[in-house]
Amino acid sequence: MTKLRVRIFTISIDGYGAGPEQSPDNPLGVGGRTLHPWLVATRTFQQMHGGEGGTTGADNDFAARGFVNVGAWIMGRNMFGPVRGPWPDETWKGWWGENPPYHNPVFVLTHHARPSITMEGGTVFHFVTEGINAALARATEAAKGQDVQIAGGVETIRQYLRAALIDEMQLAISPVLLGSGEHLFSGIDTLKLGYQCTEHVGTANATHIVLTKRG
């Protein structure tokens, strides 16, 4: 059974998944980079970026789980890039260079149609204008029995969460404050929607939690 899941997504102590004022220089908003030292330090991240070494404990376990059994991805258009409104041309192909770390079809939610882009390493960006249910249906088909993972950003996760379509969320809480930006849970009653915390591991760098929707 294909699950819709969120993994390797980090929020601050005060609940923000991105800082304010996202821009080409600050893809995660002002202060957003302070969320991810736990992840950057892991062996999983270092190996993906051609580095060596890295942490091998619970931080790394949770990072590695983010790349297991994923058959397709969903992301919001604001995560795909800083361009807003109609696409001015076809030059923007994401933040990740010629070989993005997805290695599977990625369904990008947008109001503005655009032809699919085939990247190196198996990543193909498809642009979906018919909304979150259509994107999930297409991603589920493309995943061929593996899971569909929402890469982000915050607003995309919130849309699927409000619709109670997410089966599992694996979050890290970093020991930082962001103060403002995009809040993950604000105004969403996760308890009423059927979620509960089913796993909880604290490390020196972060607190890892898994929220699971009751069946």
Place this chain on the structure above:
Amino acid sequence: MTKLRVRIFTISIDGYGAGPEQSPDNPLGVGGRTLHPWLVATRTFQQMHGGEGGTTGADNDFAARGFVNVGAWIMGRNMFGPVRGPWPDETWKGWWGENPPYHNPVFVLTHHARPSITMEGGTVFHFVTEGINAALARATEAAKGQDVQIAGGVETIRQYLRAALIDEMQLAISPVLLGSGEHLFSGIDTLKLGYQCTEHVGTANATHIVLTKRG
């Protein structure tokens, strides 16, 4: 120097310090009791309530720090009890019986004057109708060089936090969702107010963080 501090205050993963619908049966709101298993399990808590045993690791260290060097307390009227509006009589003396765990003057913020109440064990409840600054001035004087601690609830902490009067907040994040209730940080830009995370310890039961205001 007297510091204004918050300690032994617990929030959920989604940031709530109390559940909805506070009542005599649910002083912490619906679901609020699920915040505190980490605390109840500690040796500090067990000894305060005449029990034996209890955890002795980081959970207990953080619990114990909540009772060190406190010379006076501040609490909101809704934490003092479920009575709302003018006091109907003098019978309500708090949730804690004849010998409350404060053992020092406690300044209760309220819009409705009432004579002070002397309890056993050193706790004296004073009722302050002149607002948060007046309560802090009186508590600071009463603390005689020791710290003033805000016992809660959420709204009282938020008032002092918005005014950037809190020097240090020691919070626990429990691995539970509350979904709704009283949110501690919502709409408060702690970063802009000058706070940063200066300590972070994860245990099997909770994540302990210390937020400190830059001097």
